[in-house]
Amino acid sequence: MEERNLTIADIAEELGVSKTTVSRAMSGKGRIGEQTRKRVQEYIEAHHYSPNVVAKGLAQSKTFNLGLVLPGDYQIEELPFFQKCMMGISRTASEAGYDVLISMVTPERITQLERAVTNRKVDGVILTRTLTDDAPMRYLQENGVPFVAIGSTENRQAVQIDNDHKSACRELTEMLLNRGIRKIALIGGSESYVVTRNRLQGFLEAFAVREDWDGEKQIFLNVGDGCRVEEIVEKLLTDRVECAVCMDDFLCGCVLNALQQRRIAVPEQVQAASFYDSCILANRIPAVTSIRFDVEELGRKACELLLRMLDGDEVERHTLLGYEVRMRESTK
Amino acid sequence: MEERNLTIADIAEELGVSKTTVSRAMSGKGRIGEQTRKRVQEYIEAHHYSPNVVAKGLAQSKTFNLGLVLPGDYQIEELPFFQKCMMGISRTASEAGYDVLISMVTPERITQLERAVTNRKVDGVILTRTLTDDAPMRYLQENGVPFVAIGSTENRQAVQIDNDHKSACRELTEMLLNRGIRKIALIGGSESYVVTRNRLQGFLEAFAVREDWDGEKQIFLNVGDGCRVEEIVEKLLTDRVECAVCMDDFLCGCVLNALQQRRIAVPEQVQAASFYDSCILANRIPAVTSIRFDVEELGRKACELLLRMLDGDEVERHTLLGYEVRMRESTK
DNA sequence: CTGAAAGCGCTTACAG
DNA sequence: CTGAAAGCGCTTACAG
Numbered sequence: 001m002e003e004r005n006l007t008i009a010d011i012a013e014e015l016g017v018s019k020t021t022v023s024r025a026m027s028g029k030g031r032i033g034e035q036t037r038k039r040v041q042e043y044i045e046a047h048h049y050s051p052n053v054v055a056k057g058l059a060q061s062k063t064f065n066l067g068l069v070l071p072g073d074y075q076i077e078e079l080p081f082f083q084k085c086m087m088g089i090s091r092t093a094s095e096a097g098y099d100v101l102i103s104m105v106t107p108e109r110i111t112q113l114e115r116a117v118t119n120r121k122v123d124g125v126i127l128t129r130t131l132t133d134d135a136p137m138r139y140l141q142e143n144g145v146p147f148v149a150i151g152s153t154e155n156r157q158a159v160q161i162d163n164d165h166k167s168a169c170r171e172l173t174e175m176l177l178n179r180g181i182r183k184i185a186l187i188g189g190s191e192s193y194v195v196t197r198n199r200l201q202g203f204l205e206a207f208a209v210r211e212d213w214d215g216e217k218q219i220f221l222n223v224g225d226g227c228r229v230e231e232i233v234e235k236l237l238t239d240r241v242e243c244a245v246c247m248d249d250f251l252c253g254c255v256l257n258a259l260q261q262r263r264i265a266v267p268e269q270v271q272a273a274s275f276y277d278s279c280i281l282a283n284r285i286p287a288v289t290s291i292r293f294d295v296e297e298l299g300r301k302a303c304e305l306l307l308r309m310l311d312g313d314e315v316e317r318h319t320l321l322g323y324e325v326r327m328r329e330s331t332k
Numbered sequence: 333m334e335e336r337n338l339t340i341a342d343i344a345e346e347l348g349v350s351k352t353t354v355s356r357a358m359s360g361k362g363r364i365g366e367q368t369r370k371r372v373q374e375y376i377e378a379h380h381y382s383p384n385v386v387a388k389g390l391a392q393s394k395t396f397n398l399g400l401v402l403p404g405d406y407q408i409e410e411l412p413f414f415q416k417c418m419m420g421i422s423r424t425a426s427e428a429g430y431d432v433l434i435s436m437v438t439p440e441r442i443t444q445l446e447r448a449v450t451n452r453k454v455d456g457v458i459l460t461r462t463l464t465d466d467a468p469m470r471y472l473q474e475n476g477v478p479f480v481a482i483g484s485t486e487n488r489q490a491v492q493i494d495n496d497h498k499s500a501c502r503e504l505t506e507m508l509l510n511r512g513i514r515k516i517a518l519i520g521g522s523e524s525y526v527v528t529r530n531r532l533q534g535f536l537e538a539f540a541v542r543e544d545w546d547g548e549k550q551i552f553l554n555v556g557d558g559c560r561v562e563e564i565v566e567k568l569l570t571d572r573v574e575c576a577v578c579m580d581d582f583l584c585g586c587v588l589n590a591l592q593q594r595r596i597a598v599p600e601q602v603q604a605a606s607f608y609d610s611c612i613l614a615n616r617i618p619a620v621t622s623i624r625f626d627v628e629e630l631g632r633k634a635c636e637l638l639l640r641m642l643d644g645d646e647v648e649r650h651t652l653l654g655y656e657v658r659m660r661e662s663t664k
Numbered sequence: 665c666t667g668a669a670a671g672c673g674c675t676t677a678c679a680g
Numbered sequence: 681c682t683g684a685a686a687g688c689g690c691t692t693a694c695a696g
Contacts, residue, residue, distance in 0.1 A: 005452070007689055018667045023691060030692080033665055053451040055689035058390055058672050065433070065453075072419050076611040079411040087404050090436045094444050099433050099453050101397070104422045112426050119385040120337070121397075121431050229615075254615060260592045261617060279408040283561075283586060285593060339673055350683045355675060362676080365681055387673035390688050666696085675687085 006049045015043055026051065053097075065101045066093050066306060067122035069113055069136050071129050072104040077189075077250030078129070080278035081295055085128055085150065088299025096307050098123075110135050117145055124306045126150065130160070130194060146309045150302045152194040159309065161302050161319040163293040165195050165275075168323040169202030172273060172291055173245065175325060177206060179332070181242045181271070182215035187232060187255065188247035191221050199247055199275070216241075223251060233258040236270065243271035243331065249280035252288060256330075271331040286329035293323050338381045347375055358383065385429075397433045398425050398638060399454035399479075401445055401468050403461050404436040407521075409582030410461070412610035413627055417460055417482065420631025428639050430455075442467050449477055456638045458482065462492070462526060478641045482634045484526040491641065493634050493651040495625040497527050497607075500655040501534030504605060504623055505577065507657060509538060511664070513574045513603070514547035519564060519587065520579035523553050531579055531607070548573075555583060565590040568602065575603035575663065581612035584620060588662075603663040618661035625655050 012019045017036065024030040025040035043049070057063050068089060070082060090100050101122055103112040113136055116122050124146040127136055130153040137158060140147045149160040176184060186203045188196050200219065207213050218241060220232050233255060236244060246252035252274035256266060264270055266286055274281060277290035298321055308315050344351045349368065356362040357372035375381075389395050400421060402414060422432050433454055435444040445468055448454050456478040459468055462485040469490060472479045481492040508516060518535045520528050532551065539545050550573060552564050565587060568576060578584035584606035588598060596602055598618055606613060609622035630653055640647050 005689095008691095009689075019690080020667055020669095020692080021665090024666090027691080031665055036665080050450045052689050053453060054386055054395060055390055055672090056691075058387055058674090059689080059691040061672065063386060068434075070418075074415055076412065076614070079415060080408065083406055083411060083414075086402075086434070087436055090434060090444065094447060099448060099451075101431050101433050102400075102418065102422060104419055112422065115426060116431060118382045119431075121385060257589075257592075257616070260589070263595070282408070284589070337673095340675095341673075351674080352676080352683055352685095353681090356682090359675085363681055368681080384673050387688090388675075390690090391673080391675040393688065668695090670693090671691085673688105677686090679684090680682085 005052070006047055008051065011040070011043060011047075011049060015039060063121055063123050064098050065122045066098050066303070067113065067116050067125035068100050068102050069125060069127050069129075070102055070104050072106045072109075075189075075250070077248040077276070077278075077280065080249075080280060081276065082128060084295035085299040085302075088296035088301075089126060089303045090299075092300045092303035092307070096303075098307070105136055107135065110139060113139065117143060124148075124310050126302055126306055146306065148302050148305045148309070150298060152198055154194060156317070159305060159315055159317055161298065161305060161321065162195070163298060163323050164320040165323075166198040166202035166205070168275075168291045168293075168325070169199040169245075170205045171202075171323075172289075172325050173203050173206035175327070176243055176245070176271075176273065176331060177210065177213070177215075183217075183239065183241045184215065184243045184245065185218040185220065185232075185236055185241045186245050186247070187220045187223060187229075187251060189221070189223055189251065196221060196247065203245065229254040230258055233262070237262070237264065241270070243273065246272065246274045249274050249276050249278045249288075249290070252290075253281060253284075256284065256288075267330050267332045273331055277326060284330075289328045289331040290326050291323050292326055294321070297321065337384070338379055340383065343372065343375060343379075343381060347371060395453055395455050396430050397454045398430050398635070399445065399448050399457035400432050400434050401457060401459045402434055402436050404438045404441075407582070409521075409580040409608070409610075409612065412581075412612060413608065414460060416627035417631040417634075420628035420633075421458060421635045422631075424632045424635035424639070428635075430639070437468055439467065442471060445471065449475060456480075456642050458634055458638055478638065480634050480637045480641070482630060484530055486526060488649070491637060491647055491649055493630065493637060493653065494527070495630060495655050496652040497655075498530040498534035498537070500607075500623045500625075500657070501531040501577070502537045503534075503655075504621075504657050505535050505538035506541075507659070508575055508577070508603075508605065508663060509542065509545070509547075515549075515571065515573045516547065516575045516577065517550040517552065517564075517568055517573045518577050518579070519552045519555055519561075519583060521553070521555055521583065528553060528579065535577065561586040562590055565594070569594070569596065573602070575605065578604065578606045581606050581608050581610045581620075581622070584622075585613060585616075588616065588620075599662050599664045605663055609658060616662075621660045621663040622658050623655050624658055626653070629653065 008019050008022050012022050022040055024032045025037045053064050093100050103116050105113050127149040130149050130151040149158050152162045153160055244255055273289040275291050277292035281288045305315050340351050340354050344354050354372055356364045357369045385396050425432050435448050437445050459481040462481050462483040481490050484494045485492055576587055605621040607623050609624035613620050637647050
């Protein structure tokens with residue numbers, strides 16, 4: 001069923017023109033008669049010709065592939081994020097005639113990325129997680145590969161894009177304080193993520209502007225596993241903390257579970273808020289107050305940035321995208 | 333920093349041999365003098381030459397890319413699965429000199445996959461979810477693209493690989509029955525997934541062998557959202573069902589939440605078991621009895637199958653991988 | 665406006 | 681054992 005694919009040479013011969021002409025009719029580059037162009041295009045349509053992108057790429061020293069670096073040592077709370085991100089990237093790339101090629105890396109091993117680069121399989125790369133000391137980023141910079149980093153990094157050279165986590169956390173915290181909360185806790189993951197520090201900063205800023213603030217704040221970072229959460233919840237209860245702001249939905253889920261286990265009512269006895277508003281907490285009762293980001297949009301924008309870089313455009317080094325605070329029943 | 337890349341022609345000239353010779357020294361194909369080979373290889377090592385895979389591909393009519401079809405309309409419970417699967421695939425592909433190119437599809441839209449195929453960007457494709465009537469699968473078959481389907485399909489033509497969900501569900505159910513459970517429920521997702529029907533079948537088989545069985549079984553399928561779960565849990569309690577077997581971890585999480593909300597103790601009042609044993613239920617208290625699959629291995633095997641197909645090997649049409657029942661505190 | 669020719673970086677019969 | 685040449689399927693100066 002799959003006969004040999006049509007080539008530009010076949011078409012040229014069939015139409016009695018040169019390959020050059022066929023090529024031009026398709027690309028629109030170079031002068032070409034309107035009539036000729038039409039004839040070629042009609043033939044192409046009729047015969048469902050589609051050019052061999054790899055050959056085209058070789059001639060133009062391009063691959064029409066974008067590398068996407070995904071962490072292999074993921075955590076559950078990140079999955080909805082990566083998925084949505086990929087969706088945005090993949091769609092945008094596809095519409096621009098590019099494909100997305102994945103490289104899974106760990107902090108210790110970036111061989112897949114190295115392969116993709118040294119084998120010249122990609123024109124540029126998108127990073128989906130950034131660490132304080134980011135091996136993939138360093139590698140790409142050293143090798144002069146164009147890339148954009150999703151997420152915040154302290155590397156000022158890199159083109160980066162992220163949602164404004166700091167402002168988001170500040171605004172959420174302010175809203176909670178305005179509602180009269182006096183004892184509030186921030187619970188978050190690894191400090192080696194820049195985003196953790198950004199959110200912490202936003203949290204702190206919410207208090208900085210209030211000279212009259214006489215409440216109490218607690219901060220728990222580097223929370224890694226369920227056990228830690230148990231301890232923290234115990235402490236929250238002992239200290240009669242009124243509200244727990246969790247840095248991601250999985251963490252928040254753990255906190256809520258621990259509270260339920262102890263028969264603590266949310267929001268009556270303890271309130272809770274989260275980040276991402278992902279499917280991890282979907283259908284929770286009570287519904288959880290959360291900061292929502294448009295992650296697919298983030299992926300799209302990141303991809304657009306990279307595409308523009310590949311076109312030789314100068315792009316903004318630092319892009320911040322918005323957020324939305326969604327107040328729900330888990331806070332009052 | 334990024335000077336023009338070394339090519340085979342450069343090396344040939346530098347060494348005073350032909351391009352043919354250099355090519356042969358690398359590929360190992362064709363006769364070549366041991367001395368010459370060594371010289372070439374040493375030069376290559378010293379200068380960190382790595383061949384342009386795209387050019388190589390063009391010459392061999394290959395791309396050294398594998399397509400990976402991912403559903404864009406994912407559900408949270410599937411994410412850990414996809415991630416692990418990708419990890420296995422990506423690693424195996426990488427080791428074999430291939431890269432993985434993703435296409436996100438929905439039941440209505442498979443344009444990304446079509447692009448990858450018509451643009452001749454992939455040598456073969458791996459499907460990660462299979463529906464009863466699967467558009468991507470149909471498309472690939474019609475176009476003669478080699479592919480392997482992860483998950484069960486009724487399409488007997490396709491090369492498919494999956495874990496043995498039917499046996500797994502049967503064994504789990506048998507174990508529960510052996511422990512004296514008399515009222516048991518099966519709760520699962522969409523029946524349009526073949527896997528749902530496989531598990532249902534396994535569930536039913538567990539009873540079929542017991543002539544003396546005089547208990548009660550309930551079956552809830554096509555559970556889509558949290559609301560339905562609430563209703564089901566109500567019914568379980570009214571009917572005094574002793575154990576709920578959930579077809580995935582997210583569903584099980586919902587059931588457990590609903591139970592906790594109602595202050596029902598697990599496993600004392602109601603027992604629960606799940607499938608996948610993924611990070612979604614990690615750190616749950618009590619720990620949940622679950623069927624564990626080695627999903628990364630599944631990805632690896634799937635990729636190996638495809639690679640063998642691309643090499644022209646005949647491969648087994650149907651592969652079933654094992655499982656492991658992990659009894660934990662949520663059942664007694 | 666159109667085409668012959670060289671080139672992208674490899675592989676592979678074919679000949680020696 | 682080694683090489684000249686053609687070819688993979690495109691693009692793009694250069695010439696007309």
